[in-house]
Amino acid sequence: MPKPNGSTEQSNxxxxxxxxxxxxxxxxxxxERMPDLGLFDLKTGSLDVRDASLAHAIVDGVITRWLTLSxxxxxxxxxxxxxxxxxxxxxxxxxxxQLLLMDRVPPHAVIDESVEWAKNMIRPKAGGMVxxxxxxxxxxxxERIENWSHHLDAIPLSNGEGLLIEGLELPQxxxxxxxxxxxxxxxxxxxxxxxxxxxxEMAMHTLCSAPTLLYTGCAKSxxxxxxxxxxxxxxxxxxxxxxxxxxxxxxxxxxxxxQDAASSHVVDELEFNEDIKLIVDLxxxxxxxxxxxxxxxxDAKIIAAxxxxxxxxxxxxxxxxxxxxxxxxxxxxxxxxxxxxxxxLTDVPCSNTxxxxxxxxxxxxxxxxxxxxxxxxQQSIVANADTILNDSGxxxxxxxxxxxxxxxxxASWIAGRxxxxxxxxxxxxxxxxxxDSPSMYNDGSFSAILKK
Numbered sequence: 001m002p003k004p005n006g007s008t009e010q011s012n013x014x015x016x017x018x019x020x021x022x023x024x025x026x027x028x029x030x031x032e033r034m035p036d037l038g039l040f041d042l043k044t045g046s047l048d049v050r051d052a053s054l055a056h057a058i059v060d061g062v063i064t065r066w067l068t069l070s071x072x073x074x075x076x077x078x079x080x081x082x083x084x085x086x087x088x089x090x091x092x093x094x095x096x097x098q099l100l101l102m103d104r105v106p107p108h109a110v111i112d113e114s115v116e117w118a119k120n121m122i123r124p125k126a127g128g129m130v131x132x133x134x135x136x137x138x139x140x141x142x143e144r145i146e147n148w149s150h151h152l153d154a155i156p157l158s159n160g161e162g163l164l165i166e167g168l169e170l171p172q173x174x175x176x177x178x179x180x181x182x183x184x185x186x187x188x189x190x191x192x193x194x195x196x197x198x199x200x201e202m203a204m205h206t207l208c209s210a211p212t213l214l215y216t217g218c219a220k221s222x223x224x225x226x227x228x229x230x231x232x233x234x235x236x237x238x239x240x241x242x243x244x245x246x247x248x249x250x251x252x253x254x255x256x257x258x259q260d261a262a263s264s265h266v267v268d269e270l271e272f273n274e275d276i277k278l279i280v281d282l283x284x285x286x287x288x289x290x291x292x293x294x295x296x297x298x299d300a301k302i303i304a305a306x307x308x309x310x311x312x313x314x315x316x317x318x319x320x321x322x323x324x325x326x327x328x329x330x331x332x333x334x335x336x337x338x339x340x341x342x343x344x345l346t347d348v349p350c351s352n353t354x355x356x357x358x359x360x361x362x363x364x365x366x367x368x369x370x371x372x373x374x375x376x377x378q379q380s381i382v383a384n385a386d387t388i389l390n391d392s393g394x395x396x397x398x399x400x401x402x403x404x405x406x407x408x409x410x411a412s413w414i415a416g417r418x419x420x421x422x423x424x425x426x427x428x429x430x431x432x433x434x435x436d437s438p439s440m441y442n443d444g445s446f447s448a449i450l451k452k
Contacts, residue, residue, distance in 0.1 A: 016045035023058035027090035035364035061097035067183040160435020206356040211438035215259035218295035233261035262445040267292040305330040350399035354444025398447040411448035420450040
């Protein structure tokens with residue numbers, strides 16, 4: 001074991017011994033970054049599948065409910081969690097997540113192993129503090145109730161129920177209460193109040209266990225799987241099987257892929273009277289919308305562009321053998337295809353507020369700083385797109401955000417700045433609440449179609 005005061009980097013390089021060790025190390029790294037949580041992978045070493053699954057469950061619980069758990073621990077422990085050193089935050093948050101959110105984990109195992117981890121990874125006396133606080137958390141766990149409905153002494157759960165916490169009193173202020181109960185930054189809650197009046201539904205949606213949705217609108221034949229059930233969107237199905245079986249299904253077919261209904265509408269709703277010869281997917285990512293474009297416009301030449309080397313490698317894996325699709329670095333597209341594209345799709349980086357049920361690490365980022373950073377990036381991508389479009393070309397601007405600053409305001413700016421006609425714009429709000437059928441679920445998104 002490392003010395004008590006050893007660096008986080010040193011401790012993370014030690015051999016992972018068990019699922020709680022893996023989880024607490026990962027949460028420590030995140031605590032050092034809070035509120036701008038990272039996308040780095042959870043390191044599980046040589047843990048078996050069952051232990052690795054537990055480690056992931058602990059981390060997911062903490063990332064999703066960081067503010068909720070911090071509020072409860074701080075109230076019961078008498079000291080704000082964020083004032084603690086990162087490793088202490090990690091063991092308290094990870095322990096509380098297991099005690100309150102995971103019913104099948106024995107409380108004594110959680111407390112005993114968390115105490116030992118604190119002794120070894122922080123300092124010997126840290127174990128006493130962890131023991132005292134986690135025992136209070138365990139004793140405070142009450143009964144489940146039918147739903148949360150803004151109870152001051154309960155927290156909402158991802159299955160639609162509420163969990164009573166003895167000794168808990170959430171803030172009287174509705175916005176602060178919603179922020180802590182649903183674990184969303186107050187800046188986001190405030191923006192949603194301005195946009196929706198009552199932000200409860202949007203906040204509760206972020207607690208959903210987002211289902212795996214398959215886009216089946218381009219399927220050339222029936223899909224032989226008893227793991228699929230219908231979704232409210234006619235081009236989608238809900239997958240309810242094992243991940244290994246899903247991987248096998250997707251490997252066996254190139255006409256079915258994972259994609260949310262709020263994402264697929266961007267391409268599904270495109271309508272053209274003229275032939276489309278050249279399409280540029282300027283922010284192709286993993287190639288999901290590129291696949292849609294390939295199926296929708298089978299005779300068109302398609303450029304799948306990205307700036308990230310890892311994503312470019314993924315695009316090569318997907319489209320390397322496809323003669324209709326060429327993978328390129330985004331910065332090279334205007335050099336080779338300037339003023340020639342009939343259609344440019346810009347699925348730009350954004351705040352991700354439409355997909356917080358999936359991108360849970362984004363729920364704590366300060367929105368003012370986030371928007372001030374990301375809006376110029378969005379505009380620079382549009383500027384690049386303008387150099388690629390021909391004189392009668394069509395630009396599709398899309399995000400997975402529900403923020404007006406990134407959506408309607410940007411569409412208006414594009415139309416004025418580049419003398420384009422705003423043909424159509426549509427925002428899809430997130431749908432589905434904790435406990436609802438997966439068939440009702442969709443993320444949030446925005447798209448605007450503009451024409452030269």
